[in-house]
Amino acid sequence: MNALELSGLTKIYANGRHALASIDLVVKEGEFFALLGPNGAGKSTIIGIITSLVTKTAGKVRIFGTDIDTDFARAKSYLGVVPQEFNFSQFESVWEITVNQGGFYGLSKTLAELRAEKYLTVLGLWEKRFDRSRTLSGGMKRRLMIARALLHQPRLLILDEPTAGVDIEVRRSMWDFLRDLNQEGTTVILTTHYLEEAELLCRHIAIIDGGQIIEDTSMKTLLGTLHAETFVLDLMTPLTRPPVHPAFTFRLLDPTTMEVQINKESALNQLFDYLSARDIRVMSMRNKANRLEELFVNRVQGNLEEKSA
Amino acid sequence: MIASDAVTTRHYCTAFATIVRKEISRFTRIWLQTVLPPAITMSLYFIIFGHLIGPRIGRMHGFEYMQYIAPGIIMMSVITNSYSNVVSSLFGAKFQRHIEEILVAPIPDILIVIGFVAGGVARGLIVGAVVTVVALCFTDIHISSFSITLSVVFLTATLFSLAGFINALTARKFDDISIVPTFILTPLTYLGGVFYSIDLLPHFWQQASRVNPIFYMVNAFRFGMLGVSDIKIGVAFSVICLMITALFTVCMVLMHRGVGLRS
Numbered sequence: 001m002n003a004l005e006l007s008g009l010t011k012i013y014a015n016g017r018h019a020l021a022s023i024d025l026v027v028k029e030g031e032f033f034a035l036l037g038p039n040g041a042g043k044s045t046i047i048g049i050i051t052s053l054v055t056k057t058a059g060k061v062r063i064f065g066t067d068i069d070t071d072f073a074r075a076k077s078y079l080g081v082v083p084q085e086f087n088f089s090q091f092e093s094v095w096e097i098t099v100n101q102g103g104f105y106g107l108s109k110t111l112a113e114l115r116a117e118k119y120l121t122v123l124g125l126w127e128k129r130f131d132r133s134r135t136l137s138g139g140m141k142r143r144l145m146i147a148r149a150l151l152h153q154p155r156l157l158i159l160d161e162p163t164a165g166v167d168i169e170v171r172r173s174m175w176d177f178l179r180d181l182n183q184e185g186t187t188v189i190l191t192t193h194y195l196e197e198a199e200l201l202c203r204h205i206a207i208i209d210g211g212q213i214i215e216d217t218s219m220k221t222l223l224g225t226l227h228a229e230t231f232v233l234d235l236m237t238p239l240t241r242p243p244v245h246p247a248f249t250f251r252l253l254d255p256t257t258m259e260v261q262i263n264k265e266s267a268l269n270q271l272f273d274y275l276s277a278r279d280i281r282v283m284s285m286r287n288k289a290n291r292l293e294e295l296f297v298n299r300v301q302g303n304l305e306e307k308s309a
Numbered sequence: 310m311i312a313s314d315a316v317t318t319r320h321y322c323t324a325f326a327t328i329v330r331k332e333i334s335r336f337t338r339i340w341l342q343t344v345l346p347p348a349i350t351m352s353l354y355f356i357i358f359g360h361l362i363g364p365r366i367g368r369m370h371g372f373e374y375m376q377y378i379a380p381g382i383i384m385m386s387v388i389t390n391s392y393s394n395v396v397s398s399l400f401g402a403k404f405q406r407h408i409e410e411i412l413v414a415p416i417p418d419i420l421i422v423i424g425f426v427a428g429g430v431a432r433g434l435i436v437g438a439v440v441t442v443v444a445l446c447f448t449d450i451h452i453s454s455f456s457i458t459l460s461v462v463f464l465t466a467t468l469f470s471l472a473g474f475i476n477a478l479t480a481r482k483f484d485d486i487s488i489v490p491t492f493i494l495t496p497l498t499y500l501g502g503v504f505y506s507i508d509l510l511p512h513f514w515q516q517a518s519r520v521n522p523i524f525y526m527v528n529a530f531r532f533g534m535l536g537v538s539d540i541k542i543g544v545a546f547s548v549i550c551l552m553i554t555a556l557f558t559v560c561m562v563l564m565h566r567g568v569g570l571r572s
Contacts, residue, residue, distance in 0.1 A: 013572070051413045054572050073316035073415035081413055087406035091338070096331075103327025104414035106320025148410075 001064060003029045003156045003187035004050070009059035011045050011211075019045040021211045022059065027204070029064070029155075032182045033189045034202035034219070038300055042211045043191045044084065047160050051081050064155060077105065080154030082145045084161045084191075090134035094125055097133060098148050105152035112151065119147040123177065139170040146174070150181075157181070158189045163197060175201060199223070199292040207296065209303045223292065230261045230288035236281040245274055259288060316415050324416045325424050332428025336394055343394070344436055347386045351440045354382050355447040358504060369506055370537040375448040380531040381503030384465065386440045388498060388523065389490070391433030391466040395425050395473030396486045403477065408570065418564035422474060422557070429470030430463065437462055450534065457542065458533030464549045465526045469494075471556035478560075478569040497523045507539045522552055 004027040011020040020042050027033045037043050048054030050061055052068065061068045066075040088097045098120060102112025120126045123143040128136060136144060142162060149157060159178070163171040171194075179201060182188045192198055198205065198219075205222055207215035215222065238255035248271055249261040262271060275282060336343040359375035369377040402408035411421055444450055452458055472489075480486045501523030507515045518524045519540070529545035532538035538545070563569070 048572070051409075052571070053409060053412060055567050073417070076413065076415040077316050079413070083409065085406060087409045089402070089407045090405060091335075096334075100327055100331055101410060101414075103330075104324050104411060104416060106316065106323045106415070108323065 001029045002062070003027045003031065003064060004189070005060070005062040005065075006046070006050075007060045007062075009046070009049065009061065010057045011042075011049065011054065012057045019211050020049075020056075020059075023208075023211070023213055025206060025213060025216065027156075027187060027189060029187055030182070030185060031187050031204050032179075032202045033187070034198035034205040035189055035191045035208065036195070036198060036205060036296060037191075037208035041208045043208055044160060045211075046208070047081070047083075047158055047191070050158065051079065052076070077152065078155045080149035080152065080157045082142075082149045082157070082159045082162050084164065086141050086145065088133050088141075088144065088148065091132060093130050093132055094120065094136070094144055095129040097144065098151055101148045101151045107152060115151050115153070116147070119150050123147050124173075139166040142166050143170070143174070146177075154186070156187045156189070160191050161193065162190070163192065163194060171197070195292040195296055205292075207299050209300050212303075214303045215299050219292075228261050228263050230259060231285055232288050233258045233260060233285050234283045236283045237279075239280065243274070243278055243280065248274070320415070321417070321420060324414065325420045328411065328416075328421065328424030329427045329431070332394075332398060332425060333431050335398055336428070336432045343390070343432060344439060347390060347436045348439050348443050351382050351386055352443050352446075354378075355444060359447055370535070372535055372537070373448065376450070376535065377506075377531075378504050379444045379448055379450055380534045381501075381527045383437055383440050383444060384462070384527050384530045385498050385503055387433040387437040387462055387466050388469050388526070389494065390436040391429040392469040392473040392476075392494060393490065394432040395429035395470045396477045396480075396490075398428060399425055399474060399477035400480050400483075400486050403480075403569065404483075412570060418561060422471075422560045422564060425474055426467060426470040429473055430466040433466030433470070434462065437466075452534055453536035454533050456533075458530065461526065461529040461533055461545075461549070464546075464553060465530070468522075468526075468549060468553050468556060471553065471560055474560050475556065475563065478563050480569070497521050500524075501527045502539060503527055522548060525549060 004025070006023055006025040009020055009023040009025075010018075012018050023042075023046070025046075035043055035046070045054055049056045050063070050068070052072065061075075063075040063078045066078070068075040092100075095116065098116040099109070099112045102115060103109070107115070116129075117126070120129055123146060125140060125143055125147060128140060133141065133144065142165075146159075146162065162178075163174055166174070175197065178188060178190075182201075188201075190198060190202060203219055205215065205217065205219050206213055232253070235256045235258060239252060239258065240255070242250035242252040242258060244250070247263060247266045251259040253259055260271065262268070272282070355375065358378060363374035363378075366374045368374070399408070402411075441450065476486055476489050500518065501521050502518065507518045507524070510518065525540060525545040525548045528538040528540050529542055529549070532542050532545070
């Protein structure tokens with residue numbers, strides 16, 4: 001079953017700006033789906049339309065087969081949203097915010113309190129439950145928004161840059177939490193500017209640019225289109241000149257740091273055999289850029305060139 | 310989880326009760342700003358207009374001046390508080406964006422409107438009760454008709470809560486939520502016969518007063534409490550009910566169009 005179906009989705013704002021140009025998109029049930037795009041590409045407009053905060057100009061939105069125009073209550077009950085900006089009352093406590101959310105979705109007070117306890121505990125906010133939300137740190141506020149969105153246990157969870165501005169420790173714990181949630185059956189749609197996050201978590205990816213979907217494929221397929229990868233090697237002994245090899249392109253950044261571009265057809269073993277034969281010892285190695293980041297930039301730039309041509 | 314079930318009336322009732330509870334807890338949490346100030350202000354009205362100036366004015370429609378103005382002062386507090394509760398709560402929710410909690414949830418527009426209005430009515434009634442207690446410290450209050458008194462105060466609070474809702478929806482900045490109370494609501498309230506009978510006015514201003522909707526509410530409430538009024542009670546109820554219907558319709562149209570809430 002499809003968790004989300006967008007067909008012919010179009011949005012033209014009152015000022016005449018075309019935000020979405022007849023978008024078609026399908027997210028399958030159980031998917032961990034990345035919706036990526038540069039700023040102003042239309043991601044938030046899509047989320048806004050799905051959540052009814054933005055009115056669509058044309059098109060259809062179905063959530064688990066339910067059309068938001070014909071049975072909005074049922075469609076909305078399937079949906080949980082973690083927006084980009086904090087959108088809870090600064091004067092209410094963590095407890096009030098989460099329990100009230102249950103009420104808005106029709107949960108009895110007892111059930112809402114049970115769920116609030118569960119999610120606040122899992123997300124490390126239980127000790128802060130009586131604190132006013134404005135006193136929380138940025139990371140805690142993000143986690144509060146996740147706890148709130150989960151209170152009615154939605155089948156489809158939309159996260160709009162959920163880890164923006166949080167430290168790496170919190171981000172990693174949130175990744176684990178979201179991965180577990182997805183494995184338990186919740187369909188997750190994630191928008192993020194941290195592309196390593198999307199690569200790590202998501203199995204399917206759509207890239208939107210200028211209000212159009214320019215890529216919609218599995219993460220594996222997309223990463224498979226990468227022709228070459230660039231690694232940065234930290235060397236144990238300094239070099240004066242970069243080595244030369246037909247399959248690899250070396251570039252010396254400084255005497256102990258070397259960049260190497262490897263074609264998709266070449267194995268890393270070949271590289272290390274070659275370096276070992278020349279007594280070049282490598283202390284550590286890392287990707288120059290995230291693989292998805294390279295693809296993302298290529299696609300968006302390609303789309304821009306296509307438009308200007 | 311409600312996702313697997315249809316959204317039922319019970320869910321809607323729970324959602325509505327949550328909005329009302331949230332609204333009431335909002336103004337009771339800040340009672341020093343919401344409930345106490347009207348009590349103090351109205352005490353000053355009773356001291357100055359009733360106690361100091363009133364004896365010099367003499368009786369009005371057969372009642373001491375203090376007794377005559379008490380219904381109008383109570384009604385004035387109900388009007389301003391029910392209006393300001395909804396306008397500040399809804400505009401604050403828009404400004405802080407936590408109105409999205411409600412908009413994203415499966416709650417029909419009508420329940421959102423009625424939920425906020427119920428919060429405004431609750432504050433109007435609570436403040437009205439507090440001011441009535443304050444009034445009892447200054448004068449004797451006899452209720453001529455409980456049913457008329459309670460129904461007028463309830464309908465008036467509803468009407469001004471709806472007006473506050475419209476103001477909050479259409480407001481874009483904080484200035485916009487103070488313009489209506491300052492330049493429209495306050496003058497209409499003071500000119501609505503709170504402190505005088507329109508019999509005292511020249512013929513032209515008597516007729517002009519009849520265009521002021523607050524005049525009907527003050528007089529209907531005064532009729533409920535004292536049994537005297539400048540107008541027929543049936544006319545007053547008709548005007549109030551018509552205005553509620555009109556404002557409620559405007560609220561629903563604005564909500565349907567997403568004015569001030571959806572882009």
